[in-house]
Amino acid sequence: MGFGALFATADAGATIFLPLIVRSPAVEEPRDVMPAEVRAAVVDDITDFIENLPREDFEAETAQILARLQAHAEIETAVADDTGGMIWATFSDGVTLYIFDEEHAPPPEDPTAQRAPSPASSPPGTAGPVPAAAPEVLLPAMPGSSAPVAGPPSGVPNFWYRLLDGLGPGYRNTNPIPDIQAMLDEAGYRGFAGDASLTALRHVGNDGVFYLRTHGLPGNQETGRPAAFSTSTLYKGEFETDLIAADYAYGRLGLMLIRYRWYRRRPEPAYAITDAFIDRYWGNFADNSLVYFDACHGITLDPIIDVLRQKNASVIMGWNGRLRPGPAQDTSRFVFDRLLGANVFPPREDPPQRPFDYFSVFDAHIGPARDHGHCPVEESTLEFRTGPGSFGLLVPSIKRMEIREEPEELIIHGLFGTDPGDGQRQVTVQGEPLPVDTWTEDEITVAG
DSSP, X not given: OOHHHHHHHHHTSTTTOOOOOOOOOOOOSOOOOOOHHHHHHHHHHHHHXXXXXXXXXXXXXXXXXXXXXXTSTTEEEEEEOTTSSEEEXXXXXXXXXXXXXXXXXXXXXXXXXXXXXXXXXXXXOOOOOOOOOOOSBOOSOOOSSSSOOSOOOXXXXXXXXXXXXXXXXGGGGGOOXXXXXXXXXXXXXXXXXXXXXXXXHTTOOSOSEEEEESOEEOOBTTTTBOOEEEEEEEOOGGGOOHHHHHHHHTTOEEEEEEEEXXXXXXXXXXXXEEHHHHHHHOOOOOTTOEEEEESTTGGGOHHHHHHHHHTTOOEEEEXXXXXXXXXXXXXXXXXXXXXXXXXXXXXOOSSOOOOOOHHHHIIIIIHHHHHTTSSOOSSOOEEEEEOSSOOOOSSOEEEEEEEETXXXXXXXXXXXXXXXXXXXXXXXXXXXXXXXXXXXXXXXXEEO
């Protein structure tokens, strides 16, 4: 059974596949944008105000922030959710300022920073070396160029990855990207890892694996504010470029402030990208691609998910609620470990596990891992949505092998994707290539 058919049954289930959601209206005509120095004065005032809150009464201080916002003539609306954990403020030119409560932020690096009584932040994620591996069924040969190539097996993406971090230096101790990158590199992938800056996010495209670790900012139906993801690019105030002004005008950018609940720490305003930004700047993903959002509410930001489907994202993974940085990133390490068969991150199993398709990882691995104390994200669940294509695996997976004497041949059973074609098939034994007679999605025959 092909990967597309294998997952078609799962896609039909209401708990897994959701119909396309109508996107927030695009800004067809550019809006007039307020002078940069006017916006900067408002942002500076709100930043100062939040920094100096005593952190004694969260509900009362939420009301004070709303009142402070509403006192500015440049702010058209300011509302909060039922918990006060998310505030949406709309400038008179339509730009959204997102202010969200970071209850689980790690302590500030400055030891003199003032701290209010609170629960301890979550522990950092674990890390470990990636052992050497010698897969016997390989992806198509990597060309000399680092550019992604067309024509990988169906169900397996091209082997170009992009891993971006939008959380910033305050969350470095929980960053899983070096571990994910090491596992992907060991499996034969190549790509880019770095900060989720505006520059980097304007050049996304043709990725087989795309991972974004950042803050997810839900939209607000009452005010029509769009959902967004934060970036690592700090707000430039009165020194903004014409390109940023144009992105404001077309509804592509907002601003984000973190409200640290337990630490008296100055928020650092940063830019946030909306579905309109993704629609404008991102190219199509590679066929059978995997997109993974390690962000609060990442899988619930429906307008963004809709655009990603239009951009050829085959499977989109993300969280349906709020996250603690450490446990969430431990989960991402675990997911990539099981998809790649790395057998590095807990819970380790004996014997070591082969690579699995993503549906098996969700169905048979994540739940039991959480039950045994791993991937302990209490507030949220990792889910997936499907789009075009038939993503199934990150690497081919061998289940078992048998040798036939007449005719003399090796039969390999497992999950391999469709035949990559002449010149692209690779089967090796102890590093020596062998001729492939037949290749199907679950069986390969090698001549003796």
